[in-house]
Amino acid sequence: MANPHRAEAIAGTLLALPAFILMWLMLLGPAVAVGLLSLTDWNFGEPRIGFAGLENYQELWDDRVFWISLRNTVIYVGVSVPATVLLGLLAAIAIEGAGRGRGFYRAAYFLPVASTLLAMALVWEFMFHPSVGFVNQVFRGLGLPTADWLQNPDTALFALAAIGVWQNLGLAMVLFMAGLKAIPPDLYEALAMDGADGAWERFRRVTWPMLGPALVFVVAITAIRSFQVFDTVQVLTEGGPSKSTEVLLFTMVQQGFTFLRSAYGAAITMVFLVLTLAITLAQTTILDRRAHYG
Amino acid sequence: MPGVALRGIQKSFGATAVLRDVTLVAEEGEFLAILGPSGCGKSTLLRILAGLETADAGEVLIGDRRVDSLPPKARDLAMVFQSYALYPYMTVGQNVALPLEMRRLSAWQRVPVLGRMISGAARRAIAADVAAVAAPLGLTPLLARKPAQLSGGQRQRVALARAMVRNPVAFLMDEPLSNLDARLRGEARAEIVALTRRLGVTALYVTHDQGEAMAMADRVAVMQGGRVLQHAAPQELYDEPASLEVARFVGSPPMNALAGHIGEDGAVVVSDARLPWHSTARGAVMLGVRPEGWVPAADGIPVVLERIEHLGAETLCHMAGGAVLRLSPEASRGLAVGQGLRLAVNRAVLFGPDGARLPLAAARREPAFG
Known part of the structure; x- marks a missing residue:
């Protein structure tokens, strides 16, 4: 007669097995494979593969382009994330406060998230066109200095960041709207009874602190999405001019797929993975620590 | 001087009239x-008084x-919400201090x-001031905690x-005890009454x-x-309900409502028994007869005993047809389910078919304890 606890344990393991296998196959496996690949000297198509230790990482450390790429990526994230979060929050509060057309505004703002950035890049290229582009026409109309935004090394990265904000704004907004909906109206009423009913006090005393968990999540998700910036760079600037828009994933694709240096590309991917993982860890830690209001 | 007064308040949400001329x-x-x-x-009435809702018509007065x-902030009222509506990200001390900060600080x-x-x-x-308020409520050791770390009674x-x-x-209190378990509710009841008595403050309590x-x-x-049916002291409400609706709502188990008629001679007849x-x-x-307002007797209204509940201090006898008789355990001894009884009415009130009170008098004085 089998021990019932043992039988239960076996059944449990069997039931968990498909999910366990799939998780390794689909999620963790590839990451481990890339990690292992980064320790080799393999080039795509070559029949020979050898262990190279940390040579790829050593090369990365000495590679000027990698450091430019990393720096650009961090600047891109540093500009686009705060702007996305701030504008997304403003949009969410404005739309939540609007009586009519809420559904329309929500859909309109979410459109860039759902659409293909590759196709939209055409429109942006036109928008940033030095002579006929909408951006310069507006700047000229306002008497502000104009530029060839995408071709000037000083502005190209920021122009791309602006497109990034445009793309992620809708996502931030939808997440903030969900957060706003979860705030019990009682709190605003209690606040009114306690003597605070101005817009600023309402925001500062209830909306902002109650949005804490949503804020952490929005920052993390937009940061991860910003780190992944690639398509606009590929289509609009190709990393130029003079490497001013060279970003991590662009460098990785160039090394791994254009130059077929698969192992070196894998090493760059590992750096990217570590950055993404760090954001995720920070997010879960912060949420665990402060977001349990109960 | 009135503490607070609501006069002729009307309020509708869309086509639904919620308050119809409430004073x-x-x-x-x-x-x-x-x-x-x-x-x-x-609750709507309370929220109109608080200023969280606007009346369609009528006046709200505080003092004169x-x-x-x-x-709301200019009305100088305080409200306890059903959900308590404590700010979850602030400590207990900060929660209690906020109303003072809003009023005293620039x-x-x-x-x-x-x-x-x-x-x-x-x-x-x-x-x-926060410490002075917290001490009698036993909150002093909890001032640094967040609401999520408190029990329901403590949050309340x-x-x-x-x-x-x-x-x-x-x-103003809107069902402040409905989230507490029965035992705590009893304690909190007494606590709230004692507090308001001590402060001598006007209290409106929705429940x-x-x-x-x-x-x-x-x-x-x-x-x-959406109407006030009766506004009276608790005992008066119980003894002299203004309408059948009030009589049925106040008292547990509710007042028995026995269908009958009044003959040409003015005598009340219920189930062919002349009372x-x-x-x-x-x-x-x-x-209308309260469960304790009638007793088994030699003559009276014929009923059949359907179910007996022994509650310890009292016994509830449920009759076929829904009427309830409240007896002491001693008086209920010997009663059995299925037994026919006759009940004499000691105390009663009379309502018309529309539920309005009608005059009623005992034909002859019956001794209270037969």
């Missing part, structure tokens, strides 16, 4: 319970001052970090402390629990369908 006055220092089933408009158009002094530097004395005074006391800390003109309303209030306003009760009214009536 209600709470004297200064009075504990007024607003009792009614859910959806009767009692009309406040209809004033925002906008500059409330600026997050810098404000602290220019408001030291005022903040010390606030902290002292924090909500009370936040409401009373600035000595408001009146306390659907008639036991709560009767136990706590000086007077009870019974509401139904020693007379009325000047004629025709179909409802005789």
